[in-house]
Amino acid sequence: MTKPAGDTFARRLIACLDVRAGRVVKGVNFEGLRDAGDPAALAARYDAEGIDELVVLDITATAEDRLALTRTVSAVSANVFIPLAVGGGIRSVEDAARVIEAGADKVGVNTAALGDPSLVSRIADRFGSQAVIVAIDAKRDGDRFTVCSHAGRTATRRDAVGWAREAESRGAGEILLTSIDADGTLRGFDCALTAAVSDAVGIPVIASGGAGSADHFVEVFTAGRADAALAATIFHDGTCSVRAVKDALRRHGLPVRL
Amino acid sequence: MIALVDYGAGNLASVRKALRACGADVFEPAGPADLDCASAIVLPGVGHFAATASLDERWRAAIRQRLEGGIPFLGICLGMQWLFEGSDEATAVPGLGWLPGRITRLPDRAPGGGRLKVPHAGWNAVRATGPSGVPGLKDGAYFYFTHAYAAPVTDATAATTVYGVPFASAVRRGHVRGVQFHPEKSGAEGLALLGAFVGGGR
Numbered sequence: 001m002t003k004p005a006g007d008t009f010a011r012r013l014i015a016c017l018d019v020r021a022g023r024v025v026k027g028v029n030f031e032g033l034r035d036a037g038d039p040a041a042l043a044a045r046y047d048a049e050g051i052d053e054l055v056v057l058d059i060t061a062t063a064e065d066r067l068a069l070t071r072t073v074s075a076v077s078a079n080v081f082i083p084l085a086v087g088g089g090i091r092s093v094e095d096a097a098r099v100i101e102a103g104a105d106k107v108g109v110n111t112a113a114l115g116d117p118s119l120v121s122r123i124a125d126r127f128g129s130q131a132v133i134v135a136i137d138a139k140r141d142g143d144r145f146t147v148c149s150h151a152g153r154t155a156t157r158r159d160a161v162g163w164a165r166e167a168e169s170r171g172a173g174e175i176l177l178t179s180i181d182a183d184g185t186l187r188g189f190d191c192a193l194t195a196a197v198s199d200a201v202g203i204p205v206i207a208s209g210g211a212g213s214a215d216h217f218v219e220v221f222t223a224g225r226a227d228a229a230l231a232a233t234i235f236h237d238g239t240c241s242v243r244a245v246k247d248a249l250r251r252h253g254l255p256v257r258l
Numbered sequence: 259m260i261a262l263v264d265y266g267a268g269n270l271a272s273v274r275k276a277l278r279a280c281g282a283d284v285f286e287p288a289g290p291a292d293l294d295c296a297s298a299i300v301l302p303g304v305g306h307f308a309a310t311a312s313l314d315e316r317w318r319a320a321i322r323q324r325l326e327g328g329i330p331f332l333g334i335c336l337g338m339q340w341l342f343e344g345s346d347e348a349t350a351v352p353g354l355g356w357l358p359g360r361i362t363r364l365p366d367r368a369p370g371g372g373r374l375k376v377p378h379a380g381w382n383a384v385r386a387t388g389p390s391g392v393p394g395l396k397d398g399a400y401f402y403f404t405h406a407y408a409a410p411v412t413d414a415t416a417a418t419t420v421y422g423v424p425f426a427s428a429v430r431r432g433h434v435r436g437v438q439f440h441p442e443k444s445g446a447e448g449l450a451l452l453g454a455f456v457g458g459g460r
Contacts, residue, residue, distance in 0.1 A: 002260060007418075007420070008382055008383035008419075008420060009378075009380060009381075009382050009421060010380060010381040010382065010400060012380045012385075028282075044293060052402075053382070060291060077272075077275075078275075078310065078388070080404065081276055081279070081442060081443060081444070081445055081446075081448060082443055082444075082445050083402060083404075083440075083443050083447060092332075103271065103272070103275075105269070105272065105443065121350060127268065127305065128267075128268060128304055128306055128309075129305075129377070130305065130379065130404040130405075131268070131304075131305070172378060173377060173404070174381065195260070202366060202375060203375060203377065203378070204375045204379050204380070205375075227375055227380070229378065229380075249268055252360025257381040257400035258400075
């Protein structure tokens with residue numbers, strides 16, 4: 001976004017906890033999972049390090065894990081006083097209500113919203129637009145970006161820019177935009193994808209996928225025109241601290257919350 | 259005992275959790291009559307101004323009566339906006355009118371022409387202003403906001419925040435306070451503000 005004079009609005013950093021059966025895991029290009037720790041302990045660590053927001057993403061779909069998710073959300077939110085978004089397998093207003101009751105401030109919808117876009121407005125009507133994030137997983141196809149469903153496995157006929165616009169018109173409060181091509185590669189965000197979607201909508205866009213260094217965040221907030229940026233691997237591995245990213249942003253004149 | 263008023267507008271659980279973390283005894287009044295035993299009132303809220311329509315005439319009368327009696331009050335987000343006369347977000351729903359002015363939509367262009375995303379969602383700095391600040395609110399501190407409508411800067415403004423234009427991010431008139439941001443979601447700075455309210459800071 002353009003930077004007005006006297007701008008103090010912080011560029012927002014979000015840590016993502018991909019959770020399976022109560023544990024944080026991380027994969028490469030949406031596959032090849034490995035254990036990365038206890039969700040509540042990691043959440044508390046990122047909070048202490050100055051992360052601005054947390055996302056808990058449930059990456060499995062079994063009934064047992066679904067029950068574990070609400071326990072994980074309760075545990076994560078118990079001692080953390082920053083915004084918490086929860087996504088993964090949210091198929092109904094009731095699913096959304098369950099994680100919000102467990103302590104989530106926002107819910108992310110993805111595959112189910114592609115199948116039935118009215119889900120976005122139904123959750124927004126019940127909990128407000130600020131509680132609805134539409135998560136878009138996009139894959140490059142020439143100079144276009146194809147939306148994929150089912151954790152990136154299934155290509156849809158939708159284009160990321162068009163779907164983001166529709167999500168906004170249906171009441172989404174934010175877009176969480178993940179580049180499937182960049183995810184887990186540590187080679188940087190897809191700034192072209194992020195800018196295309198960010199320019200097309202009036203709601204905040206969270207860029208995700210590919211963060212490997214502090215400079216990558218500077219790029220996505222400038223060239224990519226992101227409103228927020230999300231990462232998992234580099235924060236989990238300690239490759240790059242939250243503070244190091246914020247220091248880099250500040251050096252480039254971008255406001256951050258310290 | 260702090261009365262945390264539940265009118266179905268969102269962030270009750272997180273506000274309750276944060277107040278308890280500050281050592282408060284919190285109860286949710288079942289009806290307006292329960293406000294009689296409250297030592298302070300917190301009115302939370304997030305989402306659409308129309309949700310405040312649940313605060314019907316009985317609630318309005320009971321809250322007004324306690325405010326006139328000098329009870330410490332904290333409105334959060336919608337709970338702060340409700341103190342004003344009304345909002346362009348839901349013109350048919352009146353506010354309490356304790357503070358003069360109307361809630362209006364944030365601009366989607368900065369004065370310099372730059373584009374602004376609305377809602378204003380994220381962390382922004384507050385600047386303390388006016389003769390009486392809000393206890394626990396540190397000048398220059400960052401708080402978490404999520405809103406598309408905002409209160410005008412008036413003589414009741416205790417802090418301003420700039421998002422394209424300045425708006426009232428905190429208000430205070432004596433024992434009545436309100437914050438546009440979410441202290442329950444603003445980390446240590448937010449807990450400091452809630453702690454000062456719980457501790458009876460003036």
